[in-house]
Amino acid sequence: MENNQILDIHTHSHTGNPNAIVNYQLPVVSSDCDDPGNDAGGGNPGDDVFKPLQGVYYSAGIHPWDLTECNAKKQLVVLQELLGQSCFVAIGEAGMDKLANAPMRLQIYAFEAQVRLSEQYRLPLIIHCVKAVDELLAVRKKYNPIQPWIWHSFRGKPEQAKQLLDKGFYLSFREVYSAEAMRMVPDNRLFLETDDTGLAIEAVLRKAADVREVSLSALRRVISENVQAVFLSGKSCFFR
Template identity: 55%
Template sequence: MKKNVTDILDIHTHKLEADSLGKSIVNYPLLADSPLYMPFAGDVEVDRGYYYSVGIHPWELTEHNAGQLLDYLKQQLRKKQFVAVGEAGLDKLAVASMELQLTVFKAQVRLSEEYGLPLIIHCVKAVDELLAVKKEFRLQQAWIWHGFRGKTEQAVQLLKKGFYLSLGEYYSDETMRTVPDERLFLETDNSSLDIEDILCRAAKVRGVEVEVLRETIRRNIQNVFFRA
């Protein structure tokens, strides 16, 4: 069981709590399983020793469940164990229409601002739409692009727009070296790797000692997810 927020290095995982070893912000399932059209996960309890993110993933979204998902999301965000909204975002490969995705994503942006929580973003082939939404709002909360695998040029574009980038098992070394210390997060997502493996590789790529990068990631997590 996690005893201290300074143990956390991984801002996004789908591992079970016990498997994350207290080093992760666990992605809480709004639905009982995550391909499409699955029932609500109403019997899933949060473990008070851990912290969670929760959001409506575009893959889970349908015309029939959007309202219920938003209501259920609001209920979960009232619990102090939830420290981020997400995954939330836009995906042109998802079944849901872009119109519906935009409506629900904007609702989650508002919830992020209302609850004072950072937003963990999933985006596939919808960068222009995502940036247009960002421009609509006067944002106070951090937007974190999770599992970033894009080219360095796209990373630079997003950094200029104020994004944080979270890198996992797959990325280009050039991109890892491009992200400044204060905008970098690490994650395991669906990887079988431990966050320590990802940390060690990232430190090698960035040319810094593991403990130096560990402190950088801890400081960013404290400042974005657990600020007073």
């Protein structure tokens, strides 16, 4: 796989873009409960058999919005089966969201399980966190992870950016964010993404270069080098 031009670390677009890390949403799984109506999961178009596209890298994780009491354990089984494939270079989105229906107890259970998988498979963790920073940091303190944690689609204030950077996080930005927060991120902790916006990563890159007052080519090189170091260095596949 050609990886020297990957700039987009998180997209929901399934067009087979080799210059992005595509988020594969776990398929609907059979329920542990009697009520089939409780069987939740996001899923992708087509059948439930994962068919990687040639030259494309993927991430996969259990999103808190897709989590229920009835599917948590089986989603973890499905996720672990996927992670054995070398095209998966990250776990995520994973995290906690106080706007989701799943109780926080269950969200913490699923997130901690994914933290352990991240360490076991030596894969970086792409974080989704809404109104649950304290809970997230408590899990980080508990596990003291070696693998990188990347807060995706960061839109917080500079104070929160500093807090997360001080805790060792990487920050990933799409098209909307605090310019001051973007400027304070060190080069080696910075990522860009398109998420579910439908934007081209080049548009995100151009805005970020303007905000950081650097050339487009310089920022392109920074992001490409960070992707190589964090996602594609080969260390993540060591035990697979």
